[in-house]
Amino acid sequence: MEYPKMPTPPRDDITAALVLADGSVYWGIGIGAVGNAVGEVCFNTAMTGYQEILTDPSYAGQIITFTCPHIGNVGTNADDMESARSAARGFIVREPVSAPSNWRAEQGLCDWAKAQGLIGISGVDTRRLTRQIRREGAPNGVIAHAPDGRFDLPALLAQARDWPGLQGMELARSVTTGQAYEWTQTLWRIDGGYGDMRAPTRHVVAMDFGIKYNILRNLANAGARVTVVPATSSFEDIMALAPDGVFLSNGPGDPAATASYALPVVRKLLESGLPVFGICLGHQMLGLAMGGKTVKMHQGHRGANHPVKNLDTGRVAITSMNHALPWIAADWLKMSASRNCPCLTVLCAHWRWMEGGYFPFNNTLKPHRDRKTISICLKHSSQGLLLGRDI
Template sequence: MANAKATSTPAKVPGVATGVLVLADGTCIWGRGFGAEGEAVGEVCFNTAMTGYQESMTDPSYAGQIITFTFPHIGNVGTNAEDEEAGNPHALGCIVREDVTDPSSFRSIQHYDQWLKVNGRIGLSGVDTRALTRLIRLQGAPNGVIAHNAGGEFDLDALKAKAAEWPGLEGMDLAKTVSTTQQYEWDEGLWRLGEGYAKSPLPQAGGVGGGQSDEPTPSPSRKREGNLPHVVAIDYGAKRNILRHLVNAGARVTVVPGEASYDDVMRHEPDGIFLANGPGDPAATGEYAVPVIKQLLDTGKPLFGICLGHQMLGIAAGAQTVKMHQGHRGANHPVKRLEDGRVEITSMNHGFAVDIDTLPGGVKATHVSLFDGSLCGLELEDRPAFSVQYHPEASPGPQDSAYLFAKFVGQLR
């Protein structure tokens, strides 16, 4: 990484640099641009997953962020329509070590570079991602601008000013920008090679990749009768694979917008409520979501939250959230289940967390990170509500925690 001298007029960068990442402190990191041309400002983070870059780029929780992939070979399996967690990418762009090569997967239908172009997202290759990751670890996730210009011309003064003036994610409600605007029914189940995504599949004991829970799943006979427990999922930025796991566990799923009122939720007569993942500051989204969650808790109906949903359940229960130094993002995060000491390897994507030291009486910690001891799960002792900070649906990532969907749906009968 090298600092570049600012210029008051667009300057052509010598050599092959057609892309740049400009940080809020003025640091300029040069590389080779790919994907769409243009510029985007957001928080720069890193993701340690070795697979699943398309799932990460389309995860709504990455709204407002630029992803640094620590695995060097990103894009080499191409892209396909099945691996998208939303209708379009929500990450602003990506930073990678090696140039994107031609696809090497029988599932690929489009080159990653072309996919980024079509979706208006910027890529930057040729970057020392190890050095950038070290910078983030030491100094925290910075704000920055990623820019791509095929001619290598950049107005560095303007880019530095844009990076410095961006307010950051703290205090920012991004759930409104990614949530659905209207309710809909979801009936797609899990993916299988050669079959694609199932439609309302029969539940599998323990959930896919589970085996860590004795929680029962709905029986096939109940499935044939069509008498399925009804889950209303509040969409703060829900990944599709979460909804698929709810279906796979035996639930009928209705999705409602993140700004849905208590009445909007309850008119569907749910057996249980799911609080989805999403981007931004949970305290900001919680200004309208937490009062609704408190009312839903008073109904006594089971609640299950993931990521942003977990954080706002924590706030509703009386805890506080904090902005993390660098966040947790990757598919290799070890989490300890406190009830029995079992360790789950999990997929994570969050820059905020519920402060474990602020948990009030009646709320117990259920999981903690083995990386830094941060809270990764909580449960209310007087009501059937629980949540986890990590992503048990994976996509990408391990499936150690998929049993949680069976646990939740098992409470609805």
């Protein structure tokens, strides 16, 4: 394989490089762990919540470009983790990481990333990179952090080109829980931290394709006793828990690949008459179960400022999204659609007691919530199940 002529570092203080599969090289300063990280390079437009983004299992396999130039000023803390550890492959920022200045900060972003084994690069022209992704699509790329400033660029380029990419890649198994567990923690409050659900009114079983902690907190906060089960759970495993409803979580990778084992379960759940609600990858699972198919977007929807219009009321909600695989439906009732593209973001099929959405209903990253648009987690009026009306 022939490679383009590789550039040399423009300055002596360069300790990191981002090499894309097309041969583009972005130089910068290394952050966090030392080594190489390969993945799909995407961008996220959120201005807050970088720790939540980096620990969201939905970002497994991805290197995140933060379009907000100033990252790190609020530090990191144990309370804001969305999973047990970082999930993204790496991250890219414009300005040097700020020292934390926040009363909740426990550790700076650089030290936290190093402890997590997460590789980052600063000093990158993220505006240029974002425009390249928008123009050409999300590429494969490699971040290399080498304190001595020495890089084998042809080898890094080969690594980026050899990585198979996310299309067709099954990642839910790599981030799901190993065994079922109960979740009782409710939402964080400034006057007391996280609470605990002590008097649940309904039992929700959550299929973990890569679920975020704050999703579980919202379910518990709405009055649910939550049991989290592995993505590979069978229909019989779930029904043995006697749920009032089933939640299909967010998660990483190609939904068509995850469907190879999860789709038969989802179809049986829909046929059972139980109310089913899905977000993100769970939403895609519902779409596939209804006869739809997923397609790869030129670039994804990732950020906290995605407008979604309720097609019944005409109202618009600003939502958080993280997906690049919209689905084309075959048999559904449209509820909401993206204002940025003709993408079906919310579906409901009440004749099957099913709802789904591309955006999560947790409020960690949202500047605003439209409760009537996003509120319903699970509902089945004939059984009196109504969760999440205050989410």
